[in-house]
Amino acid sequence: MRVLWALVRGPVGVASTAFVAVVAALAMAAPWVSRTDPNQITNDVLLAPLTQAVLGTDELGRDVLVGLLYGLRVSLLVGLLAAAFATLVGIAIGALAGYFGGWIDTALMRITEVFQVMPSFILAAVIVALLGPGLTRVVMVIAILSWPEAARVMRGEVLRVKQLEYVDAVRCLGIGELSVMIREVIPNALGPVLAVGTLIIGRAILLEASLSFFGLSSPDSVSWGRMANSGQQFLFAAWWLSVFPGIAIFVTVLMFNLFGDTVGRALNPRYARS
Amino acid sequence: MAELSIRATPGPERGTERQPVAEVQDLHLSYRAGGHPVHAVQGASLTVFDREAVGLVGESGCGKSSLARAIIGLLPEGRTVIEGGRLVVAGRDVTRLSAGEWPGLRGSPVAMVFQDSLSFLNPLMRIGAQVAEAVVRHDPGADPTARVRELIDLVRLPAVAARAYPYELSGGMRQRVAIAIALGCRPRLLVADEPTTALDVTTQAEILKLIAELQASQGMALLLISHDLAVVRALCRRVYVMYAGRTVEWGPTGAVFESPAHPYVHALLGAARTVRDDHGRFATVEGEVPDLRHRIAGCPFAGRCPRALAVCTDRMPAPTRVAGLDTREVRCWLYEPDAAP
Amino acid sequence: MRRYVLSRAAAAVFIIAVVMVVNFLLTHVVPGNPVDALVGEFPAPPEYVEKVKRDFGLDRPLLVQLWLYAAALAQGNLGFSFANREAVLPLILRHAGNTLLLMIPALSAAAIGGILLGSAAARRAGGLYDAALTAVTLAGYATPVFWLAQVLIVIFAVTLHWLPAQGMLSIDQGSGTLASVVKDYLRHLVLPGFAIAISYMAVVARVCRASLLEAMRQDFVLLALSKGLWPARVFWRHVLPNALIPVITVIGYNFGFALTGAILTETVFGWPGLGYLFITSIAKRDYPVLEGIFLLASVAVVLANLLTDLAYAAVDPRVRRSLLGAAA
Numbered sequence: 001m002r003v004l005w006a007l008v009r010g011p012v013g014v015a016s017t018a019f020v021a022v023v024a025a026l027a028m029a030a031p032w033v034s035r036t037d038p039n040q041i042t043n044d045v046l047l048a049p050l051t052q053a054v055l056g057t058d059e060l061g062r063d064v065l066v067g068l069l070y071g072l073r074v075s076l077l078v079g080l081l082a083a084a085f086a087t088l089v090g091i092a093i094g095a096l097a098g099y100f101g102g103w104i105d106t107a108l109m110r111i112t113e114v115f116q117v118m119p120s121f122i123l124a125a126v127i128v129a130l131l132g133p134g135l136t137r138v139v140m141v142i143a144i145l146s147w148p149e150a151a152r153v154m155r156g157e158v159l160r161v162k163q164l165e166y167v168d169a170v171r172c173l174g175i176g177e178l179s180v181m182i183r184e185v186i187p188n189a190l191g192p193v194l195a196v197g198t199l200i201i202g203r204a205i206l207l208e209a210s211l212s213f214f215g216l217s218s219p220d221s222v223s224w225g226r227m228a229n230s231g232q233q234f235l236f237a238a239w240w241l242s243v244f245p246g247i248a249i250f251v252t253v254l255m256f257n258l259f260g261d262t263v264g265r266a267l268n269p270r271y272a273r274s
Numbered sequence: 275m276a277e278l279s280i281r282a283t284p285g286p287e288r289g290t291e292r293q294p295v296a297e298v299q300d301l302h303l304s305y306r307a308g309g310h311p312v313h314a315v316q317g318a319s320l321t322v323f324d325r326e327a328v329g330l331v332g333e334s335g336c337g338k339s340s341l342a343r344a345i346i347g348l349l350p351e352g353r354t355v356i357e358g359g360r361l362v363v364a365g366r367d368v369t370r371l372s373a374g375e376w377p378g379l380r381g382s383p384v385a386m387v388f389q390d391s392l393s394f395l396n397p398l399m400r401i402g403a404q405v406a407e408a409v410v411r412h413d414p415g416a417d418p419t420a421r422v423r424e425l426i427d428l429v430r431l432p433a434v435a436a437r438a439y440p441y442e443l444s445g446g447m448r449q450r451v452a453i454a455i456a457l458g459c460r461p462r463l464l465v466a467d468e469p470t471t472a473l474d475v476t477t478q479a480e481i482l483k484l485i486a487e488l489q490a491s492q493g494m495a496l497l498l499i500s501h502d503l504a505v506v507r508a509l510c511r512r513v514y515v516m517y518a519g520r521t522v523e524w525g526p527t528g529a530v531f532e533s534p535a536h537p538y539v540h541a542l543l544g545a546a547r548t549v550r551d552d553h554g555r556f557a558t559v560e561g562e563v564p565d566l567r568h569r570i571a572g573c574p575f576a577g578r579c580p581r582a583l584a585v586c587t588d589r590m591p592a593p594t595r596v597a598g599l600d601t602r603e604v605r606c607w608l609y610e611p612d613a614a615p
Numbered sequence: 616m617r618r619y620v621l622s623r624a625a626a627a628v629f630i631i632a633v634v635m636v637v638n639f640l641l642t643h644v645v646p647g648n649p650v651d652a653l654v655g656e657f658p659a660p661p662e663y664v665e666k667v668k669r670d671f672g673l674d675r676p677l678l679v680q681l682w683l684y685a686a687a688l689a690q691g692n693l694g695f696s697f698a699n700r701e702a703v704l705p706l707i708l709r710h711a712g713n714t715l716l717l718m719i720p721a722l723s724a725a726a727i728g729g730i731l732l733g734s735a736a737a738r739r740a741g742g743l744y745d746a747a748l749t750a751v752t753l754a755g756y757a758t759p760v761f762w763l764a765q766v767l768i769v770i771f772a773v774t775l776h777w778l779p780a781q782g783m784l785s786i787d788q789g790s791g792t793l794a795s796v797v798k799d800y801l802r803h804l805v806l807p808g809f810a811i812a813i814s815y816m817a818v819v820a821r822v823c824r825a826s827l828l829e830a831m832r833q834d835f836v837l838l839a840l841s842k843g844l845w846p847a848r849v850f851w852r853h854v855l856p857n858a859l860i861p862v863i864t865v866i867g868y869n870f871g872f873a874l875t876g877a878i879l880t881e882t883v884f885g886w887p888g889l890g891y892l893f894i895t896s897i898a899k900r901d902y903p904v905l906e907g908i909f910l911l912a913s914v915a916v917v918l919a920n921l922l923t924d925l926a927y928a929a930v931d932p933r934v935r936r937s938l939l940g941a942a943a
Contacts, residue, residue: 110626114633117920119912121875122893126905129897130641202757209759210879214894228762232883235780239769246762254757348837381843388841393834396853397933407852408842439932452838459842 013266016258023252027073036066039222049240056240058230064240068248071224074217075205075252078139082204085143087197090150091186094193097151098158099181109155112148120145121210128216135218142207146200153196157189164188195264202256209249224249293365294321295383295463295495296345301359303344310567311355314340316519316574317590319359320497322463327489327496329506329527332516335563338499341516342467345497346384347376364462381459382412389468391448395440401451402426402436408458425454429484446477450484457488463495470505482509503543507531512601515539518564518574520590525602535596535604538575573607583607619928627921634913638906639684663695693910694903698896703907707892711911713783714888716800717807718877725812726819726866733823733862740828752821755814760876764810764883771806779803781885807884811876815869822865823858830858860931867923871916878912 026033042061049056055064097108124141131137161167162185170184171177211217212225224245231241298320304313315337322328332338343349344361351373361369364383371379388394396404405425406418413421426436429450440448449469456464466485470478486509489496500506506513507527514524515536523536534540564574573579576586591610593603687693693703736748772780779785783803784796830836831854839849881890889908896904928934 110629113626114630114637117630117871117913117916118634118637118909119871119875119916121879122909122912125893125897126641126909129900129905130902206757206759210761213759213761213879214882214897216897225759228759228765232765235765235769236773239773242762242765243769246759246765249759249762250754250757253759254753257753257756346841348841377840377843377845379843380841386838386841388834388838390834394838396835396839396857398856398931399853407839407844411843441933455838455842 010262012258013262016255016262019255020259023072023255024076026069027076030069030073034066034069036063046234046238048238049244055244056238058227058238058241059234064227064244067222067227068224068244070222071227071245071248072252074135074221074223075208075249078135078142078208079201079205079256081139082142082146082208083197083200085139086146086200086204087150087193089143089147090152090196091154091190091193093147094151094154094156095158095181095186095189098155098189099162099177099185105155108151112151115145116148118145120207124207124211125214125216128211133216133218135221138208138211138217142204145207146204150193150196150200154189154193157192158185161185161189191267192264194267195260198260198263199257202253202260205249205253205256292323294323294362295364296320296322296497297360297362298341298345299360299362301341301344301361302357303340303349303359304355304357305350306353306355312566313569314519314566315344316569317359318516318519318521319593320514320521320524322495322497324462324495325489325493326512327486327498327510329510329513330497330499330516331501331503331506331513333501333563335566336516337519338516339467342386342465342497342499345463345465346380346386347371348380348386381408381461383462385456385459385461385464387449387452387456387464387466387469390472391445391452392440394452395448397440399439400436401438401440401443405436405451405454405458408455412459421458425458428457428488429454444477445473446481449473449477449481453481453484453488457492461494463497464489465497465499467499468501469498471500471502478505485509503531515542518570519566520574520605522575522606523596523604525596529602535602535609536575536606537579537581537608541578541580573605581608616928619934620925623921623924627917630917631914634910634917635685635688636681638910639681641906641909642902667694688910693907696896696901696904698899698901699904703903706904707889707907707911710887710889710892713886714877714881714890716783717804717881717886717888718811718873720804721808721812721877722815722870722873724808725816728812729816729819729866730823730859730862732816732820734827736820736824737827737831740824745824748817748820748824752814752817755817758814760810760814760879761883763813764807764880767806767810768883778806780806783886783888803886807880807886810880810884811873814876815873818869819862819866823862826861827854827858830854833857856930860927863926863930864923867919867926870919870923871912874912874915 040062042057045057045061046059047057049064055068057063058067093108093112097105097112120142124138124145127141128137158181167180167184170180175183208217208223209225209228212223213229215226215229217223217225227245228242228249231238231243231245234241298318301315301318302313303315304311318337318341320328320330320341330338330341340349344356345363347368356369359369360367363379366379368376368379395401402422405422409416409418409421409425422436423433426433431447431450431454435443435447435451440451443451452469464485469485470481473481482505485496485498488494489509496509498506498510510527512525513527513530514521515530515538516522517538523530523534523539530539531543534543562578564570564577572585572587572589573582573591576582579586586607591605591607593605594609594611596602596604596609691704693707695701696703696706699706732748736745739745768780771778779802783800785799785803833854835853835857836849839853840846844852877888878890878893880886881888882894885891889912892904893908896902896908
């Protein structure tokens, strides 16, 4: 497909697409890539990087590099699932609001505004604190907080597409409004929304990292945020415990954001991030 | 155009020694756009004397706007190259004028009115303030408030318009504002680039009438650029016709439009006449406009000309007089006495 | 203009009301019983628990409870924090003050710095400086702010010993002069302020640059030049005011994002503000405080948005025309 070709045009496109592909593969293949259990407690406590362990070990002798690998699974899982849900909800709401207009539009947009106003981290933290931690909960919370952006973009695109003449042409055939919306308008409005969806992945990963940094994510899984948090007390003595997880978060989110830009450009040559 | 009953304004007296307020001599200019340079003007000449109304007509893309911008020094900076020819404004050679020196010449002696004033007015400033800027710049002795009121009145706008923002006015009113701003500069030459193209027919007539009256009463020269022949015919004593970056024929408006010499002008007028309800908008002339990314050695119309000669594709002729008058000239091999058939 | 102000204010009130309802619903989502949510899991005297049950009508229908809850809020009763032995509202407000002491200088510097950087980038469009700005902005979107805070501490406090690593004031400042207290405060402000400011500044600079370039290409610049105005005047009087409009909106509408950043940064730096209160309350399961902070933060964002709407309308006369329901 020409879309796939567009993805690998330009250095940014190549780099980010390659990164995403590699990272996805690593995440799925983690147990085969590294035989070590990330939670394995050893006696090699607080080793500096490039000694025995490539990125060092923490206060319980756990290998940092292996921890990063397993943390990758959690981050990607949460990021992708949350973004997927958020995008689906956003598409539904944005399409309904944009297509039918009127009071439906106003009502839905007011709801969207409410969700956008509430500070995401705080609300997420409060919900998780009240309900208790757990990966599914985290995914749902992040999804709920991220859909407004997708909804807005979708609504904008639907508004644009429904003006196009061929939509009227299809209507003339006597097809019901809902059908027209689903079969004609939505597919053509999807481009920018999918691009925003990939950007949401980055945001979701950051939000999950922030939550786990404060101990609000799932306590049994390895998570970059949690690693960074445990490293907090060792800032003075063992800087690598905080710095490397942070770098992992940073690079991953950056690459996903760039991938999002690339997807946006691939799906619509006019689209350029401002 | 039946409704337009404006008489062309009288020009300066014949026979007096007069200095042109603006003179373009064989100008060549191009824009750098991406990889290819676009040769917008490939040999245009025109002269405007004090207090006379001159028209410049041609299709879209023929270079007339570029010529207008050249006279006021508003060509895109850094991307434009003046490759040849001379530009003289108010007796001063401005061909190689630096960017820092142009502001001294803009407004006065040359002011400009643009096509669509909504985008040409600052949306955040009230009308009165925008007119006042011109006054303060060019009329240091005057009381700005009084003068602004005077100018607004001169263009037949109500006094309250001064407090309005651009978006609150109609297209016609905004063009009046543009004219007021230009007048505030006390120009010797007013260049109007398609001033009425964006307006509806009735408003067009009003604005043109206003321009004509002001030109006479303020004693300005007018260079009216348009693709609308009827408009130019109504207001201008002399006209220049441009095609593909060159001026190809010029002379008294009536004469040129009644009996055009150049085949292109002839085809143009023929096309215009076949469209009855429209007022002189160009219909089609056979063939296509040449690609301005390449310099054309010969006459650019040669490919479409029903009377083209062999020499036409080789080189462009020098201007020749038509019917023995030194006020009418054309660049066409058909009129060159020693051109081979 | 007045109609615009009223309609935006009404929308703000509506949103705050909805947020209140969301907050209310949160307390009823707790798996235990709502009492825990209202009181927290900190051991509380049974009489207080009974009082809460009565005041909030926990045995009454949901709508009645909502009404009682709203009434309590209106009186400023956000509950009592046993962990801190203080009523929630004054507790939060006190910490909010410290957060403002961090945010206001940081965001002001970020906004001004962003505008200056963006202007400089617009002048040198396409050059190395411009590319660097784009890179920094992209990085800013991807950086977890708590990690940036940690890195800053490691570099500047631990390794270089230039600046303090924790807190707002040094412990021994009790009896210092005003000048020395202020100096101490400023020294503590630098690192956390920078952590918050950097990505905000990058966004502002990016938008400023883009909108300046856009404004410089507008037609009204041509007309202004054609009047014979000097380029400097055209820039300050015509280009910049038009360019600042999107900048104002981006500064204002990103307040929520900045607030979240401040809260996260505070925890890493131990700055005694809302973030610090938030995190310690999570650890102590002090739910009323958490809900109170959520409510306050949301209201702050709504107010910031409202102020931005008004500022936008004040600057751009075209906006005042489009009154109701245009915001979407």
